[in-house]
Amino acid sequence: MRIIKLDAIDSTNQYLRQLSLEHKLQDNTVVVVKNQTKGKGQMGSVWLSEPGKNLMFSVFKQLQLPVKDNFYISMVVSLAVVKALQTVGIPELAIKWPNDILSCNKKVCGILIENGLKGQNIKSSIIGIGLNVNQEGFEDLPKASSLKNITQQTYVIDELLNVILNQLELYFSKLKTNQFASLKQDYERLLFKKDVMVEFKNEEGNVFYGIIKSVSASGKLQVLPKGETDIKAFDLKQLVLNY
Structure with missing residues (x-):
């Protein structure tokens, strides 16, 4: 696994995409940044973050997956983040469709997935993850929070990165071995507001x-x-x- 650490860039997804055009990237290449100036969320929304307070990174994954099964990537990433947060004691975790991670009904993590296609298959994926860690203020964002706000603890960002990367590797191995049914079951079990x-x-x-x-x-x-x-x-x- 290659990890590239940067001080400030526009977007880790954009940086990794450009890097993939210039070089043949190895699987699990990671770009992590202290200050992301133009982070993106779903449907073009902006991801705002205080420099040095949060975990912002992107992962390049080599894949061989039919386009029709694309959402399993979102399931895998969501489950990996939830499992990682569970291991560090974050309470009341849920996945708000499609892939926002909530704790105590507040959004603590956003995920943006951009796939590279070849014919009817997904050949690669760039997975951007923005996790609110030690930031305490979220002006005009009443539904957002951070791990520190929820638990009153300060976290070491590099340690959280390693925990999430380990879980990503584990859950992508489940995808590689076609464990579709169990992944879908686990995802739906965590789905926010399911059956109400x-x-x-x-x-x-x-x-x-x-x-x-x-x-x-x-x-x-x-x-x-x-x-x-x-x-x-x-x-x-x-x-x-x-x-």
Whole structure:
């Protein structure tokens, strides 16, 4: 495993992507940075972080996975982060679809996955992880928190990196050996608000209520709308969970 440590760059995903265009990268190449100035989240959202307070890194993974099974990468990464946080005593962990990691109903980690395709297969993946560690202030972000805010402990960022990288290696080995059913089961067991009535907003801005039942292999959220008998599938752009 090659780990590249930097003081400040725009985005670890962007840096690693450019590096992959210039060089043949070995599997598990990691870029970690103290200050990420233009970190990205899902659907172009901005990831804000105080320099030196949080863990921001990206991992290059070589893969051989059908495009139709792409969401298993998200499952694997989410499960690896949750398991890593469990080992350091972070309480009440859950995965908010598709791959936000929550503790005590607050977002502590965001994940951004960008896949490289060849035909109908995913050949590589760049996995960006932003974990709120020792930052204490989250102005205008009422649903965000950090490990320190939740446990009142200060963490060594490099130690957390090693714990997460070890879990990523373990969970990607499960993907490599086609343990799809158990991965999906473990992911759904941790799915935030599963099997309870919750409020959603659709892409037209209309509010409705429904019960999260499962997630498809392609990553669509399976929801049973209130008062209906048929489950409906939604992708990321079609649905927002209000909580």
